[in-house]
Amino acid sequence: MENRYSRQTLFQPIGQDGQQQLSDSHAVIIGCGALGSSLSETLVRAGIGKVTLADRDYVEASNLQRQQLFTEADAQHSMPKVIAAERRLRTIREDVEIHTVLNHVDGPVLEEITGEADLLLDATDNFETRLLLNDVAWKLNIPWIYGAVVGSSGSVFPFIPGKTPCFRCLLPVLPAVNETCDTVGVIAPAVQISAAHQSAEALKWLTGNTSAMRTKLLHFDVWNNTSVEAGISRMKNSQCQTCGSHPTYPSLHQQSGTQYAVLCGRDTVQIIPDAGRELTVADGVRVAQQLQTEYRETPFFVEFHVDGYRCILFGNGRLLIHGLKDMKIGRKLYHSLFG
Numbered sequence: 253m254e255n256r257y258s259r260q261t262l263f264q265p266i267g268q269d270g271q272q273q274l275s276d277s278h279a280v281i282i283g284c285g286a287l288g289s290s291l292s293e294t295l296v297r298a299g300i301g302k303v304t305l306a307d308r309d310y311v312e313a314s315n316l317q318r319q320q321l322f323t324e325a326d327a328q329h330s331m332p333k334v335i336a337a338e339r340r341l342r343t344i345r346e347d348v349e350i351h352t353v354l355n356h357v358d359g360p361v362l363e364e365i366t367g368e369a370d371l372l373l374d375a376t377d378n379f380e381t382r383l384l385l386n387d388v389a390w391k392l393n394i395p396w397i398y399g400a401v402v403g404s405s406g407s408v409f410p411f412i413p414g415k416t417p418c419f420r421c422l423l424p425v426l427p428a429v430n431e432t433c434d435t436v437g438v439i440a441p442a443v444q445i446s447a448a449h450q451s452a453e454a455l456k457w458l459t460g461n462t463s464a465m466r467t468k469l470l471h472f473d474v475w476n477n478t479s480v481e482a483g484i485s486r487m488k489n490s491q492c493q494t495c496g497s498h499p500t501y502p503s504l505h506q507q508s509g510t511q512y513a514v515l516c517g518r519d520t521v522q523i524i525p526d527a528g529r530e531l532t533v534a535d536g537v538r539v540a541q542q543l544q545t546e547y548r549e550t551p552f553f554v555e556f557h558v559d560g561y562r563c564i565l566f567g568n569g570r571l572l573i574h575g576l577k578d579m580k581i582g583r584k585l586y587h588s589l590f591g
């Protein structure tokens with residue numbers, strides 16, 4: 253397999269030196285769905301030394317349209333995504349080191365698996381995990397590459413401690429509720445474009461081509477044929493809790509971040525969003541309308557039904573899911589509705 257990387261080493265900015273750096277590198281990929289499949293396959297084929305894949309989900313039939321590492325057999329057997337991905341990646345390249353984490357990624361888990369890694373890649377589907385990635389990245393002084401996809405659009409930016417503003421700095425301009433793939437769908441080309449930009453940034457970073465890295469946030473829509481780049485360097489907030497002069501990394505502490513609880517004797521899961529986001533009744537109404545499900549709005553909350561559960565979203569963002577005792581299902585439903 254001596255010539256395996258010949259086309260990549262011929263590419264002058266990478267060359268033999270960059271290839272060697274890549275083979276000494278470790279990237280941690282959070283999420284092993286559509287973006288995670290594409291990112292891990294690209295980096296493994298490119299010759300990265302080690303990847304860590306973290307995901308808590310199982311392969312389902314509805315994943316197969318865009319999650320390129322998985323097969324019908326994986327869906328039939330409800331294979332954990334990280335396990336199915338590892339198997340496939342090993343058939344692509346035998347000498348890669350793969351570490352899998354089949355777990356919900358919280359602060360301690362993320363800090364532990366990131367450790368001495370060179371890079372964090374965002375392949376998650378929710379807002380809270382991105383805030384967590386952001387805190388860990390700044391605490392450990394490791395870049396993370398943001399990638400978010402929904403419908404036919406996506407956004408990409410490499411967040412680099414000491415160089416760029418952080419994700420938390422951008423919160424005032426980010427929408428509190430993102431549409432999600434579970435409410436408005438997603439097409440594979442949007443995933444591939446986002447993953448292509450993210451993996452390009454990863455290759456630049458891991459081969460020492462840092463001056464080539466993207467400096468503006470990219471937003472594209474492949475269906476409407478639009479693409480815009482936003483300069484965000486002026487958004488750095490000196491008081492930021494993550495990248496300011498006195499960081500507290502709020503998402504790493506258990507009392508912040510999204511809180512989940514099963515309410516005893518009530519057959520109900522309660523979810524309280526991270527303090528950094530503001531969910532309102534209007535957001536619940538919008539989700540219900542997108543899902544074309546019945547809803548009832550009062551001055552205090554919106555009630556709607558989804559997947560056989562009765563959901564109540566209060567004006568302060570607290571969500572109750574009635575008819576449910578399983579926190580994992582509640583967590584998944586919450587993120588599928590509100591990102």
Ligand SMILES: [Zn+2]
Nearest residue numbers: 418421492495
């Ligand atoms: Zn910041």
